[in-house]
Amino acid sequence: MSLKSFKSDLLEKRVQIITTDMSGKVTASDDALIPLKKGSSLQDLDPFFEAIVPLVSEDAELLEFPCINLKTDQDEFVLDIELRYGDGELIAILYDFTEHYRRSHPVVQEKNENTILANQLLVEQAIANEKEALKNSFISKLSHELRKPLGNMMGFVNLLQDSNLNYDQAEMLKIVRQTGLHIEELLNDLLDISKISQGTLNLKSVSFKMKDVTKHLKDMFSLKAKTKRIEFEVNMHDNVPAVLIGDPIRVKQILINLVDNAFKNTPKGKVLLDISVDYSRAKKASIRFSVSDTGYGIKDAELPKIFDSYYQIDQLLSPTEGQGLGLKIVDDLVKLQKGKIKVKSKVGEGTQFEVSLPFEVPLREEKKPARKKAIDVDERIRVLCVDDAELDQMLIMKILINEGFISMDLALHGEMALQLIDLKSYDVILLDLDLPILNGIEFLKRLRAERKTKKIPVVVLTAMAGAEYQKEAEALGISAYLTKPYQPKELVKAIKAAFKEKEK
Numbered sequence: 001m002s003l004k005s006f007k008s009d010l011l012e013k014r015v016q017i018i019t020t021d022m023s024g025k026v027t028a029s030d031d032a033l034i035p036l037k038k039g040s041s042l043q044d045l046d047p048f049f050e051a052i053v054p055l056v057s058e059d060a061e062l063l064e065f066p067c068i069n070l071k072t073d074q075d076e077f078v079l080d081i082e083l084r085y086g087d088g089e090l091i092a093i094l095y096d097f098t099e100h101y102r103r104s105h106p107v108v109q110e111k112n113e114n115t116i117l118a119n120q121l122l123v124e125q126a127i128a129n130e131k132e133a134l135k136n137s138f139i140s141k142l143s144h145e146l147r148k149p150l151g152n153m154m155g156f157v158n159l160l161q162d163s164n165l166n167y168d169q170a171e172m173l174k175i176v177r178q179t180g181l182h183i184e185e186l187l188n189d190l191l192d193i194s195k196i197s198q199g200t201l202n203l204k205s206v207s208f209k210m211k212d213v214t215k216h217l218k219d220m221f222s223l224k225a226k227t228k229r230i231e232f233e234v235n236m237h238d239n240v241p242a243v244l245i246g247d248p249i250r251v252k253q254i255l256i257n258l259v260d261n262a263f264k265n266t267p268k269g270k271v272l273l274d275i276s277v278d279y280s281r282a283k284k285a286s287i288r289f290s291v292s293d294t295g296y297g298i299k300d301a302e303l304p305k306i307f308d309s310y311y312q313i314d315q316l317l318s319p320t321e322g323q324g325l326g327l328k329i330v331d332d333l334v335k336l337q338k339g340k341i342k343v344k345s346k347v348g349e350g351t352q353f354e355v356s357l358p359f360e361v362p363l364r365e366e367k368k369p370a371r372k373k374a375i376d377v378d379e380r381i382r383v384l385c386v387d388d389a390e391l392d393q394m395l396i397m398k399i400l401i402n403e404g405f406i407s408m409d410l411a412l413h414g415e416m417a418l419q420l421i422d423l424k425s426y427d428v429i430l431l432d433l434d435l436p437i438l439n440g441i442e443f444l445k446r447l448r449a450e451r452k453t454k455k456i457p458v459v460v461l462t463a464m465a466g467a468e469y470q471k472e473a474e475a476l477g478i479s480a481y482l483t484k485p486y487q488p489k490e491l492v493k494a495i496k497a498a499f500k501e502k503e504k
Contacts, residue, residue, distance in 0.1 A: 018042070018092040024053040027089065033079075033096055034072055042092065046070050052083060053090065061085045067101060070094075078102065140466050143191050144434070147463035148389065150187070151484030154180045155395040158488050159402070178223050184485060185256055189329040191465055192253070196332045202467070203337060207362060208248035210240055210275065210287075217255055217273065224263055231270040232259075239277050241285055245360035250333050255289060257326035258353050262293035265351070269294030278356050285361050292352040298345040306343065307331035330355075381499050382425065383408040386417040386443065387432040387461070396430060396461070399488045405495075414438030418446060421453055428479075428498045430491075433462045433469060444476040457498035461486065 016032040024042040029035075034045065042049040048068060055063060063083045070077045077094075078101040084091040157177050165173065195201035214234045225232035255273065262271040271293045278286035298306065307327050330353075334341045337357050345351035385396050385408060393410055400408055409424070411417035415438045417429070429447075433440030440460065448454045457479040462469070465483045473481055479498035482490055 014096045016094040016096075018094070020053075020090045020092065022056075022088065022090060024049060024090065033077065033094055034070075034075075045072075049092075056083050056085050056090050058085060067097075139190050143187050143465055144463045146183075146187055147465065147484045148392075150180060150183055151463060151486070152389075152391040152395055154184070154485035155399070155488070159395075159398055162402070174223050178220070180485070181220060182260075185253070185260075187465075188253065189257070189326065192329055192333070195467065196336065201336065203250060204247040205245055205360075206248065207243055207245050209243055210236060211242070213248060213252055213255065214273070214275070216252060217259060220256065221259055221263065221271075225271070228263065228266075230263065230266055230268065232263075232273075233270065234273045234275075236275040237277065239280070240275055240287065241277075241280070241359075241361045243362055244285070244287070245362060246357070247337070250337065251357065254330050254333050254355060254357075255291070257330045258289075258291040258355070261326050261353075262291055262295065262351070266293040266295030269350070280361065283361055283363065284358065286356050286358050289355045289357070290352060291355075292350060294350040297347040297349055298343075298351055299347060303343060303345065307341075380407045381405060381495060382427045383430060383495065384411060384417060384420060384426040384428075385409070385430045386411045386414065386435065386440070387430070388412045388435055389432070392432065392461075396491070399491055400495075402488070403492050412436070414440065414443030414446070417443060421447075421456075426456060427502060428495050429456055429458045430495075431458050431460050431462075431478075433460060433464050433473065441472060441476070444473065444478070448476055455502070457502050459491075459494045459498055461491070 012030075012032055014032075016030055016034060018029045018036060019027045020042055021027060026036050026038055026040050026042065028038065036045070042053060048065075048070070052063060052065070061084060065081045065083075068079050068081050070079055076098075077096060078098045080095040080097055082093040082095075084093070154177070157173060157180060160173055161170075161177070192201055214236055218232075218234055221232050224230075259271060259273060272291070274288075274290040274292070276288050276290075278288045280286075307330075331341060334355055334357070339355060339357040341353065341355045343351065343353050383400065383405060385393060387393055387396070387410075397408060409420055409426075411420055413435045417431075418438075420426075431440050431443065435443070438446075440462070444458065447456065447458070454477075458477075459480045459482065460470075460473050460478050461482050461484065463484045470481045479501055480494035482494060
């Protein structure tokens, strides 16, 4: 068979040509695919034609419709259809691609399903990102709103501690202070979980003494141990290096949460913190921290879940407080420092958490530079405090008066501060970032833009604890960034350091 004959035979079997008048009544058909009687209507063949026949005209000479499903009494086709206008009649050309479409359908369907799945995953990821952003924004705002009143409370508690109190008053004040410190730790944990999820929590690498960490823990939990009548023991082995290089804040955070968790779940008996060396070689050491208690214990089935966010253990075992948020932040911080954590427990006997963290060890203990003579308060460092909160102003004023500073002016917002700076000279500016009219960041920008004021030291005192706020402020040349609540000695130290910086 010649190619021409083969092609002609192929087209004859795959293509049908029909002519009709302009109303769709059949005038001729080669019946290659579907038998049609002369005088029958295309519209009777399939409802599809009812919609498209009226569309063909001199202005629309050719209409093309791919992949049309068409059924007859005997067969089912998948056709490409052309409708043409010519000399007052309509020409319908039916191309039979039934086998082609059926073979390609699974491939096309799979491709479409994959596209739909990919788009679904993108949408789900976008929703998850929105939820995470909303959660982090809420936590940041919550932290900011709670830190302001907490800062005021803790500030006045610290001032009261230095006043003349009788024994009962001093003991009650200790309880208030411990409660405030606990709230501060919870706020820090919330904010750090948010930072870890965003990947914005940065670890420090500084020299510190482990005995300072243990002293902080003893001071923090001594009252709780006395109140609950539980023995609290800290045992640090002699071979633990006196000085380590790492992040002491995160170490404290891990241990505070583990010890607090032990106290929560121990109605009587003992809580023990044991610190020892896993291994030590050259300039590296792995330190093991073991926190054990004689409390309720945890069921084996619960153990894999205790590091989940906000998970609470069986309330029948721990009818008071459960594990909660603390263990989640412990697990996150241990992983962030490339450490390990494990737990073993027996119901009715107690629980032991064991954390191993890597540190660097200095070859020799760094000698502290000779302490320079403190600044004489008679030098009267001139301070401008820019803060719109009356309690914050009062607290700062009380702290500075107690330290002998007698020259301080107040401004309620950035505009007022700029006006005062035009009239007087100041050695140090204390600045809250959350201000009306002209906020702290805008104030800093205008301060640094003027030649006369661009070198005035600024100490930021704020409840805005996010790293992004600190980074923005530091880019504008601040001397220190203190997050509320802060210790009075931290404020005084920052002011004096800023003044020294100005005098250079």
